[in-house]
Amino acid sequence: MNKFIETLKNIWKIEELRLRLATTILFVLIYRFGSFIVLPGINPADLTALQNQTGGGLLSLLDMFSGGAFSNASIFALGIMPYISASIVVQLLTIAVPYFQKMQKEGESGRRKMNQITRYLTVIILIIQGPTYLINLGVQLGQAGAALPSGIWFQISSTIILCAGSMFVMWLGERITDKGVGNGISFIILIGIIARFPDSLVKEFASRLGDAGGGLIMFLAEIIVLVVVIAACIMLVQGTRKVPVQYAKRVVGNKQYGGVRQYIPLKINAAGVMPIIFAQAIMFIPLTLAGFSSSQTASSVAQAFMDNTGVWYNLVFALLIIAFTYFYTAITINPTQMAEDMKRNNGFIPGVKPGKKTAEYLDVIMSRITLPGSFFLAIIAILPAFASILHINQGFAQFFGGTSLLILVGVVLDTLQQIESYLLMRHYDGLLKSGRIKGRTGSIAAY
DSSP: HHHHHHHHHHHHHHHHHHHHHHHHHHHHHHHHTTTTOTTTTOOOGGHHHHHHTTTTSSHHHHHHTTTTTTTTTBBBTTHHHHHHHHHHHHHHHHHHHHHHHHHTTTHHHHHHHHHHHHHHHHHHHHHHHHHHHHHHHHHHHHHHOOOOSSSHHHHHHHHHHHHHHHHHHHHHHHHHHHHHOOOOHHHHHHHHHHHHHHHHHHHHHHHHTTTTTTEEEOOOOHHHHHHHHHHHHHHHHHHHEEEEEEEOOOEEEEEEOOOOOEEEEEETTTTTTTHHHHHHHHHHHHHHHHHOOOOHHHHHHHHHHOOOOOOHHHHHOOOHHHHHHHHHHHHHHHHHHHHHHHHTTTTOOSOOOOOOOHHHHHHHHHHOOOOOOOHHHHHHHHHHHHHHHHHHHHHHHSSHHOOOOOOOOHHHHHHHHHHHHHHHHTTTOOOOSSSOOOOOSOOOOOO
């Protein structure tokens, strides 16, 4: 306890860190306040059916990512997922289209161009998703005996408000990255997840307390399993395979340098939480397209993918996670560049020739450790489906692994790592008594 209080005092002493934390809290409060501002013309009392619809299935995840804004028919209802979907498309284009490959190699100017294209694409996705959301909202209001305001002006104005709200959330995320602590986009998602946890925990406790046969014992068992899964997630996020690198001696003037052995820590899950977010964004596409189709087949497909406890949903979800793990690892880890850097610094892997052979060796190592890492990631991602099958409350089941827990663990570790770096730069103790906090990639991840 004394260590915790001392750490808080040290954080308060660092003016830059104090301002960044205050800025982050301010932006989070703005985001949470906006998630309760209902679209003009909608009576909040008529949203019961929509809130019931988001109580389970795929829409519950979408509502979680938006911090409850989806079920509140808020101006932030579409959340940050359209921006993430646009980012996925742009990153895929960097592999297939030479124009985007050229931009990626242009450094900072190329990144600015790609960010601008991502924003334009986000607006296009929002223009598609906005009317889809309003169509679903109209159906749910009809079940509650209410209706959307009539007229094309309401459709146009509401779509504009939803698009503007989502772009404002994206702007908040960018400002948190620039002026606050942690990665803003990830932090926005994290806040939405945490906002649902207390209510889910209380509901699960109440339901177990009402069980006649050992309900309280079952609840304690669930908490123990949850702690074990969190530990497994931390191991997945922090796990590494160390590759030894020997640096030869160099003589500069009268001094010798090198002659030491170091290690390259290759991540077992170098892609971090991104495969989960990518796969989740793809899983929302059938739901979006079904809103514009009246065909029975499209409706059946959408229904199958809305059931996040179903076989087809979890099978496709797991396969997408495995594929995206390899994809994101390939675009973030460059064995050729690593081999060139080692050769330039007179470094080599014992028993492996420098240059091309070293790049091939590193590529083989990454392929071998990525395979079990991707399967482990996929298993953790579909654990909530098994929790739901075991009659755990739908909202609470989402925290037994899956997207929510992996994002929560990854973002919290990354944020704590950044705070710890500020403390260590000012010669204060870190957050832990022994060792340092390891984030997902050694720095704040992309999202």
